Each structure stands twice: as structure tokens, then as C-alpha cells.
Amino acid sequence: MLVLGILWAQGKSRDQLCTRVDVVIVNVDSTTFVTPQGVKEELNRMGLRTQGELMSKINSSEIERKLAMSEYLENVEVYKSRDGQLLIKARQLVPVLRVFQGDSSYYINAAGKTMAATANYHADVPVVKGRFSKQYPATRLIPLIKYVEGDSLLHALVDMYMVADSNNVFIVPNISGHVVNLGTVDNFEAKLAKLKLFYTKVMPAKGWQTYDTISLKWNHQVVATRRVKAQKVDLGFSWEDDEPLPDINNLDGGVTTTPQQTKPAEATQQQEKPAEQPAEKKAATKPAAKPAEKKPAEKKAPPKQAEAKPKQANNTTQQTKTTPPTKKK
Numbered sequence: 001m002l003v004l005g006i007l008w009a010q011g012k013s014r015d016q017l018c019t020r021v022d023v024v025i026v027n028v029d030s031t032t033f034v035t036p037q038g039v040k041e042e043l044n045r046m047g048l049r050t051q052g053e054l055m056s057k058i059n060s061s062e063i064e065r066k067l068a069m070s071e072y073l074e075n076v077e078v079y080k081s082r083d084g085q086l087l088i089k090a091r092q093l094v095p096v097l098r099v100f101q102g103d104s105s106y107y108i109n110a111a112g113k114t115m116a117a118t119a120n121y122h123a124d125v126p127v128v129k130g131r132f133s134k135q136y137p138a139t140r141l142i143p144l145i146k147y148v149e150g151d152s153l154l155h156a157l158v159d160m161y162m163v164a165d166s167n168n169v170f171i172v173p174n175i176s177g178h179v180v181n182l183g184t185v186d187n188f189e190a191k192l193a194k195l196k197l198f199y200t201k202v203m204p205a206k207g208w209q210t211y212d213t214i215s216l217k218w219n220h221q222v223v224a225t226r227r228v229k230a231q232k233v234d235l236g237f238s239w240e241d242d243e244p245l246p247d248i249n250n251l252d253g254g255v256t257t258t259p260q261q262t263k264p265a266e267a268t269q270q271q272e273k274p275a276e277q278p279a280e281k282k283a284a285t286k287p288a289a290k291p292a293e294k295k296p297a298e299k300k301a302p303p304k305q306a307e308a309k310p311k312q313a314n315n316t317t318q319q320t321k322t323t324p325p326t327k328k329k
Helices: 002-014 036-045 060-068 138-150 152-157 188-201 265-322
Strands: 020-025 073-080 085-092 095-101 104-109 114-116 127-130 158-165 168-173 179-183 211-215 223-226
Touching (some): 095 138, 104 138, 127 138, 138 152, 138 188, 152 158, 152 188
Parallel strands (some): 020 085
Antiparallel strands (some): 211 223
């Protein structure tokens, strides 16, 4: 009877259809981006039939493997019940850092799995910028980042990370004006201990704007590079762009420049030279204007003399009768 009961139960289970599919997201919080409906849609997209299918034909291991390939899920567990129910427990990806590489951006979880960053989801995690490859992936920074996140002082200090190459990993602190060069990520615990000592002993005495780079590359020492020039403050405009202010002492209504806009003597001499050239041209044109005034006078003179000659002739004729010597004149 016992054997017959087992065989009957097995036969019934083979004929049992899947009547219900339940999906549970294990790590549901305020940053949830995976939904039960989304998991079911992913099953249909992958061609994995569940509801309405014979329970004996549903491969739990295959469902777990294929769903785990999704970039949004870390792991999946599937359970079948004898009453035709299928339970899927899924854990959504938990990013530990965000990588900016060129024009792309993606998240990485603790295991190194990547997920493309989208506008629909944002996680408040440390930011890393740089160039990475298969030889030097971004996951190399995960132990360093976990250590920093576990230290309250360092967590409040670090703003982001920058990777120039495998030998130059930089920390950009919240304190503006300098960066910290760790060198490689090897032995980062001792390097960060030196950094905290430098911040508590040296920086308050020397000033927070004294150095532009703090290098922790070498053992048992901290090398700080002094700032060559003071930081420039960008006002967003230039005083030279302002229009000259009017001079209230100038009665002619002229405009004078402010002392900030005065130019060197050489610049003023260069501006005065073009003003002298027009003056010389005017002086050169004056002599040409004078002959132009004399020519009309000379042309008009002969008619006057011609009119005067007959009168003189009449006079002379009269004078010759009386006074001959005037004719000689």
C-alpha cells in the first residue's frame, strides 16, 4: 500500500499544472528598481514557460541560471510545490560604486557584476573616474572603497576617486585645493593611516591651501608639494569689460577712464601716433589750397586792367597836351 501510494503521488505530480507563479524581491527598499512583474516579463522574454505548464517540465535550475544572467539581479532561487505553485526569490543588484569611463557610466556590485546606469535609477555610492581594462578593472578599487566607507573620518573626507593608471590612483577629498596620490592600491591601510596623521598634525599648522598634491607612494613618509601660485578666483567678468565712467569734473562733457583702466605709456604713444598723421596731412593740404585761391584772382585781373587802359589812354591824351612828362612815367 505504501509503494502504491508513492507511485500514485508521483503520477499525480507529473500531471500537475503550474497554476500560480509568485515572485518575491528579497532586498526591497527605497531604491527598488526590480519588480515582480518585471521578473515575470523577463521569464517570457527568455522563453521560459511557467504558468499553465506541467510542473514536471519546469526546470528550476535553468530558471535560476538564466534569470541570474540579468544585469539587474544578483542571484535567484526557485521552489516548486506539489499544489502547482512556483515560488521565485530574486535579489536585485546592490551597487557599491559607480564608474565613469569616457562617455559611459555603470554600477558595480561587490562581486564585480556591472549594471548600466540609467535615468530611472540612482544610487548614492562612491564615484570613480578613469580608464580601465581587463588587466586593470574597476573592481580593483572595491577593497579600498569598502575600507574607506567603514571608517567614519575617511568616509566624510573622500569625495571621489580618479585613476590615471595602475600606479597613480588619486583620492579627491571634500577639502578643495589639493588631491591625494595613493600610488598603487597595495597596502592602502597603512597609506590612509599616514594621511589621517598628516591631516591632524601638519595641515592645521601649515594651512589647508598650502599644498596642491599629497603623495603617499613611498613607505614611512608623506611627500607634499607646495602650491606654486595662489588659486585664481574667477569672478565671471573682467574689469576691463566695463565701460569708462564719465568725469564729472570735465565741463565739456567728455569721458575719462578710471585709474584701473589706464594704459602704459607705450600704449598711449601708439595711440597718439595715428592722431599726428592726420594733422600732417591737413598741413600738407593747406599749401595746395592757396594756389587754388590765387588762380581765380589772376584770371580776373586782366579784364580790370583792360578796362583801365582806355581810361588811362584818355587821360594820357589829355595829359600830353598839357604835361608831356607824365607820358614818360
